[in-house]
Amino acid sequence: MGWLVTGGAGYIGSHVVRALAQAGITPVVLDDLSTGFRRFVDDSVAFVEGTLLDQPLLEKTLREHEITGVVHLAGFKYAGVSVSRPLHTYLQNVTGTATLLDAMLTENVTNIVFSSSAATFGTPDVDLVTEETPTRPESPYGESKLIGEWLIRDVARAHGLRHTSLRYFNVVGSGSDDLFDASPHNLFPLVFNALAKGDRPRINGVDYPTPDGTCIRDYVHVSDLAHSHVVAARKLEAGEALEPVYNLGSGSGSSVKEIMDAVRRVTGIDFEPVIGDRRPGDPARIVATGELAARDLDWQMRHTLDDMVASAWRARQAAGADYPA
Numbered sequence: 001m002g003w004l005v006t007g008g009a010g011y012i013g014s015h016v017v018r019a020l021a022q023a024g025i026t027p028v029v030l031d032d033l034s035t036g037f038r039r040f041v042d043d044s045v046a047f048v049e050g051t052l053l054d055q056p057l058l059e060k061t062l063r064e065h066e067i068t069g070v071v072h073l074a075g076f077k078y079a080g081v082s083v084s085r086p087l088h089t090y091l092q093n094v095t096g097t098a099t100l101l102d103a104m105l106t107e108n109v110t111n112i113v114f115s116s117s118a119a120t121f122g123t124p125d126v127d128l129v130t131e132e133t134p135t136r137p138e139s140p141y142g143e144s145k146l147i148g149e150w151l152i153r154d155v156a157r158a159h160g161l162r163h164t165s166l167r168y169f170n171v172v173g174s175g176s177d178d179l180f181d182a183s184p185h186n187l188f189p190l191v192f193n194a195l196a197k198g199d200r201p202r203i204n205g206v207d208y209p210t211p212d213g214t215c216i217r218d219y220v221h222v223s224d225l226a227h228s229h230v231v232a233a234r235k236l237e238a239g240e241a242l243e244p245v246y247n248l249g250s251g252s253g254s255s256v257k258e259i260m261d262a263v264r265r266v267t268g269i270d271f272e273p274v275i276g277d278r279r280p281g282d283p284a285r286i287v288a289t290g291e292l293a294a295r296d297l298d299w300q301m302r303h304t305l306d307d308m309v310a311s312a313w314r315a316r317q318a319a320g321a322d323y324p325a
């Protein structure tokens with residue numbers, strides 16, 4: 001008996017795996033290691049190396065490990081890259097999710113928690129996004145996540161799955177010094193990599209219509225996020241109804257300049273960022289209320305911005321040469 005974590009060797013998945021194990025739920029990981037790391041998964045956890053696109057492997061894994069639910073995190077997450085690689089993005093995120101759902105139906109696995117994204121909203125025209133805010137994704141990535149939500153909703157309607165989709169906002173920090181975000185496109189790894197090389201971190205655009213001119217994002221700590229997955233898994237397993245979608249946002253945002261201040265404070269490194277041009281497709285501000293998730297998923301900000309920066313920096317330092325440049 002256990003829960004399958006697809007993408008469990010990735011940044012967020014590895015935190016979810018540890019949170020499930022600590023809560024007494026046996027995790028089983030399926031990961032193709034395309035962006036994840038085998039060492040992120042403890043040897044005590046069953047690990048299946050393979051892709052979501054391999055339906056016989058999925059079915060065998062579900063059956064042999066007597067899986068009762070799935071946390072589905074595996075996917076291609078680089079929104080910017082998805083614009084030039086739409087087929088790859090749809091294959092991994094849409095075909096992959098459809099294949100997983102088909103395998104779940106075959107093996108009669110009826111619970112699923114899905115990793116969705118703030119990218120489903122595109123550029124919202126409200127200060128505080130709620131679950132009612134219209135979705136207008138602006139990249140194949142955001143579209144693929146929205147289609148994933150629809151696939152799960154429709155299969156649930158037809159076949160009776162219990163499900164929820166969690167739309168993460170900007171996930172940062174580390175719950176343990178041996179786990180980190182290795183994305184070459186996210187702000188924290190970019191800033192840390194620049195500092196590690198002795199370069200000046202870069203701010204993309206200082207002329208946005210925000211108080212300090214830089215983009216505002218809603219940063220949430222990966223351990224807080226992982227905890228809410230455990231709550232969702234438990235509730236689904238117990239047959240409790242959950243909303244189809246929750247926003248995992250904090251209700252407040254931080255600007256890129258504020259992040260740079262926090263990095264200076266936490267690392268003790270004094271630097272002056274390079275000011276660059278805007279990146280196409282970056283909304284000025286996206287911040288969500290997490291009220292619904294607070295009500296149902298024990299979603300709380302248990303970490304400050306400085307905790308997020310400090311824990312991510314510690315993990316970056318601990319990884320040393322193992323950190324992808």
Ligand SMILES: NC(=O)c1ccc[n+]([C@@H]2O[C@H](COP(=O)([O-])OP(=O)(O)OC[C@H]3O[C@@H](n4cnc5c(N)ncnc54)[C@H](O)[C@@H]3O)[C@@H](O)[C@H]2O)c1
Pocket residue numbers: 006007008009010011012013030031032033034035036037050051052053072073074075076077092096115116117118167168169170171172182
């Ligand atoms: N990091 C964020 O801020 C953020 C925000 C919103 C949503 N998400 C979503 O959360 C999920 C996890 O993100 P992450 O930051 O941990 O990314 P990640 O790249 O570290 O993790 C993804 C994991 O999935 C694996 N994987 C990818 N395609 C696979 C496939 N076809 N079969 C099996 N395994 C596969 C990778 O090897 C990796 O271990 C993704 O679905 C992402 O879209 C992340």
